[in-house]
Amino acid sequence: MWDFVVDRREQLLINAWNHAYLVILAVLFATVIAVVLAVVVTRLPKVEPVANAVSAAGLTIPSFALIGLLLPVTGLGDVTALVAVTFYAVLPILRNAIVGLQGVEPGLVESARGMGMSEPMTLLRIKLPLAWPVILSGIRVSLQMSMGVAAIAAYVLGPGLGAWIFQGLTQVGGKNAVNYALSATIGIVLLALILDLALLLVGRLTTSKGVRV
Amino acid sequence: MTTMESTDKQQHTVSGAEITLDGVSKIYRGQQAPAVDNISLTVPAGEIVMFVGPSGCGKTTTLKMINRLIEPTSGTISIGGENIRAKKVDELRRTIGYVIQGGSLFPHMSVAKNISIVPKLLGWNTSRVKDRVDELLDLVGLDAAKYRDRYPRELSGGQQQRVGVARGLAADPPVILMDEPFGAVDPITRQRLQDELLSIQRELHKTIVCVTHDIDEAIKLGDRVLILQEGAHVAQYDTPEVVLSSPANDFAQDFVGAGSSLKRLSLARIADLELKTPTTAKVGDSTAQVRSRAEANGDGSVIVLDDRNRPLGWPWLRQLTGEKIVQPSGDLINLDSRATLNDALDTMLVSGHGGAVVTGDRDAYLGVIDFKTVTDFIEEMQREAETETKAAPAAGSDEHPASRISIAPTDEELDGGREG
Structure with missing residues (x-):
């Protein structure tokens, strides 16, 4: 297997890079979408149970099924992969962002407003920074999950390491079948660990010392 | 000691502004009885007025109507002769100090950042803000060099409350509203914080409106004490001496209590x-x-x-x-x-x-x-x-x-x- 990897290291690196790129992009989009949704949801108490139900139910949709549903809309390729990964990535972040924003002590918000901070300012400077550690742990969960979902996305010719897994599966019994599947899988696991570490570092840099656990 | 000098200068020029409430009522949506029923009141400039009464008497509602955290259903409130509705609400609030229980410091901001919020909102430059933070920490009895970069969780309850008071005073507002400011600390710390507030007030002469449920605190801190009964009806509004020696009605008598x-x-x-x-x-x-x-x-x-x-x-x-x-x-x-x-x-x-x-x-x-x-x-x-x-x-x-x-x-x- 070592020879297999060394022989194809360039392709492997390109695939790994594409995989990481897809996941990072999807998680970034998902973070923005989830935080915006959470802000809206926490302002409308009636919508909140709906949002929680959707984010719980959403995770039960098999990724294969979703990708299949997306095919007629977005066709084969990168866009479908990105949309599918983003969809799953939103769910854990959304749930955490709602919990995080609701966890901000009302007295602090009232204090901020009472001191003359406008509502958007209160959101940006008080609520979001205080909810950030909780949101961030949602992002970490989301990132790990997206790694796997992105592999499935190779089914619709999305980018990344998933392609080798499917190649291995279609060639079962063939000479390199196990090598393809295994090297891609290990690659995904390694990538997940590296990105999680990077996210830990980002968290450390973006979380105030005053609220760090 | 430039910070000391600037405070000395302010001592004589800055004083509070008069607050008047005229026929102010508040009826919360979905409720029949008004939380505050037609209260009229003048808080003289430069005095501490204590709002005291049992819980649910409308004292906090009355306080929060002064900085428009709650909008009155009817009536007018003015500060220094100017209707509080004349200004934009955020601008109004930047001219009113607001101190609530426990200090309510923002845990993700250092002590200095907490104190400098309002001065920064008002567009003060960095060096002025920095000087002001040190001056205020000194005023509330905290060593600026030691405490300015700490986070709230690194402070004791009493220290947090001191920073809360410093934050309320930050932009030198003529009026300061306090909502049960010393409710969350132990009795000895509370007594000390009360003493410090009196000492600060002796220097600054702000108009301070302070809500409490503790009649002893009201008597100790207040130039005047406002005893409220349900619906924010004024039971008595007078100096502590008069409140103690001749309660205006049975309610005031009961509230002031035995002993x-x-x-x-x-x-x-x-x-x-x-x-x-x-x-x-x-x-x-x-x-x-x-x-x-x-x-x-x-x-x-x-x-x-x-x-x-x-x-x-x-x-x-x-x-x-x-x-x-x-x-x-x-x-x-x-x-x-x-x-x-x-x-x-x-x-x-x-x-x-x-x-x-x-x-x-x-x-x-x-x-x-x-x-x-x-x-x-x-x-x-x-x-x-x-x-x-x-x-x-x-x-x-x-x-x-x-x-x-x-x-x-x-x-x-x-x-x-x-x-x-």
Whole structure:
């Protein structure tokens, strides 16, 4: 297997890079979408149970099924992969962002407003920074999950390491079948660990010392 | 000490603004009875007015209508003659200090950032903001160099509350609103914070509106006390002396409560009494000299002061070891000169010296009040009351406030007085 990897290291690196790129992009989009949704949801108490139900139910949709549903809309390729990964990535972040924003002590918000901070300012400077550690742990969960979902996305010719897994599966019994599947899988696991570490570092840099656990 | 100078200048130029409420009502949506029913009130400039009443009486609602956190259903409120609806709401709030229970500091911001929020909103430049933060920390008795970069969770409850007060004062607002500011701290810290507030007010002369449910706190801090009953109906609005000696109705009477004679101890301030001046020493003085000075004065202990005349400790002579006087260990509980005799008795009970150290502006040492001075004063009050009673027997029922003062109040009475 070592020879297999060394022989194809360039392709492997390109695939790994594409995989990481897809996941990072999807998680970034998902973070923005989830935080915006959470802000809206926490302002409308009636919508909140709906949002929680959707984010719980959403995770039960098999990724294969979703990708299949997306095919007629977005066709084969990168866009479908990105949309599918983003969809799953939103769910854990959304749930955490709602919990995080609701966890901000009302007295602090009232204090901020009472001191003359406008509502958007209160959101940006008080609520979001205080909810950030909780949101961030949602992002970490989301990132790990997206790694796997992105592999499935190779089914619709999305980018990344998933392609080798499917190649291995279609060639079962063939000479390199196990090598393809295994090297891609290990690659995904390694990538997940590296990105999680990077996210830990980002968290450390973006979380105030005053609220760090 | 540029920061000290600038405060001294402000002392005379800045004072509070008058607040008037005219026929103000608040009916919450979905409720029949108004939370606040047609209240009219004037809070004079530069005074502390305490809103006191049972929970649900509308005192907090009334307070929050002043900075428009709650909008009145009807009526007008003005500050310094200007209707509060004339300005944009955020601009209005930046000119009103707001201090709530526990300080409510933002945990993700350092002490300096917390304090500088409003000055920054008002567009002050960085160096001015920085100077102001240091000045305020000094004002509330915290060492700026030590505390400015700390986070709230690294502070004790009392320190957090001090920073909360500093934050309320940050942009030098004419009006400060306080909502149960000292509710979340232990009794000794609370007494100290109250003393400090009085000391700060002596310097700044702001208009302070403060909500409390503690009648003792109201009597101690207030230039005037507003007793509210349900629906924010004014039961009585008067000076603490009048509130204690002649409650306006049954409600006020009940609220002021039994033991109001003991509460009158809260009216007499330490400043009214003569202070003793025992031997003092500065950190770094020669121990031998200090010892001989104390012995010449007949004192068994000395009060150690720091370079800015603030008391640090009160060691016995036998505790003075080493060549030079060092900073004593342990916490010294001192009293502000505006503290009440009630506080003085409390503090003396925990002090081993049968007395308490009294401080003035910015914790500067003034002298010592001892147990005998206080009991003599009480005896005097009692004698005066007796002569008054004899002169006017009609007024001398057993309800006469001064006639019930006992020379040595029992613990039970002290407790009752504290809880009100």
